[in-house]
Amino acid sequence: MAIKHLDVLKLLAAAGLVEAIDGDVKRCAHWARLGPGAAAREPAQIGAEVMGNVLLRWNCILQADPAEVAPLYVHKTALALAVCLHRQGFADAELTDAAVAAIAALNAxxxxxxxxxxRSADIETLLRSPALMPARRPSQAKAHTAWRAGDVVAMQVGDRHHAFHVLEVSQGAPIVxxxxxxxxTPLAWEHLQGVIARGERLNDGRAYVDRHALYGLQYQPDPAHQFRLLASGIAQGPDNAHLARRSGLYAVTDIFRMARELLP
Incomplete structure (x- = not known):
């Protein structure tokens, strides 16, 4: 009997990791398939967008220094990613090979x-079978977060490291x-002493206060190791006295769109 995606994910015995990966894949697939022009896009185009966004985040595990992340955790991550993406109709040869190698490593x-x-051979057969996109785009879970006001958080995007302060939590999203x-190199709380706020420069040439509702920032600690807590209970965020004010309180975004914005 052929094995199903959910059966494989249950066998990983890593419910929290699977939940995080599955939620990320569904979020990226949902947005990639949304909008009036989405129906005209080729599945390969949608897949490339979803894969790019998901891996920009989870490569923080897949490409981590072995001294920092346990190899078995990396293997479980690679396999869970491949299965969750395949379930939504997306596949990548390199990730599939990494997942198959992970099966062997986990067994060894x-x-x-x-x-x-x-069932290892059945799992490999599933991963190497054509990935078929479901007729309906996946739903998204209700927004929630375990991060709190006063947290100072490091964010990794590729090889670059940023940091933000959580001002408050509103409707399940940290306002940062x-x-x-x-x-x-990775940031520490000490590196942020005396560092002012980053603003957004608009067409009028002025730099404005730049705040974001960061949806998708859910787990603390972050299973993808993209976000790290540097300090908590910090009442005062970065000094933004040098920045002009505007009418809106913050822009709504999520961790994937924000990561794209921060790419060099």
Whole structure:
């Protein structure tokens, strides 16, 4: 009997990791398939967008230093990503190969139960089968977050590291303001002392206060290791006295669109 996607995910015995990956894949697939022009897009175009957004986040695990992330966690992540993406109709040869290698590594380490070992060939067959996009785009879960006002958070995008302060939480999303700092090595709380707020420069040449409702920032600690808590209970965020004010309180975005904006 052919194995199903949900069966594979259950065999990973990593409910929290699977929930996070599945939610991210569904969020990216939902937005990629939304809008009046979405029906005219080729599945390959939609797939490239979804894969790019999902991997920009989860590569923080897949490409992590082995000294920082346990290899078995990396293998489970690769396999869960491949399965969740395939379930929504998306596949990537490199990720599929990594997932198949992960099956072998998990079996060699006897990390999962006998059923996983026995169904390994079926799992590989599933991953290498054509990925078919469901007729309906996936739904999104109600917004929630475990981050709190006063948290100072590091955010990794590729090889660059940013930081922001959570001002408040509204309707399940942290409202954040970025520090005006970016570097190629991980940030620490000490690096942010005296750093002012990052503004947004508009067409009038002035820099304005730039705040965002960051949907999709849910788990703390973050299973993708993209977001790290640097400090908590910090009442005062970065100084923005040098920035002009505008009528809107904040812009609505999510962690994937924000990551794209922060790419160099």
């Amino acid at each position: 380490a006897v990390a999962l139960n006998d059923t996983f070992h026995r 303001e970025f520090y005006d700092i970016v570097q190629d």
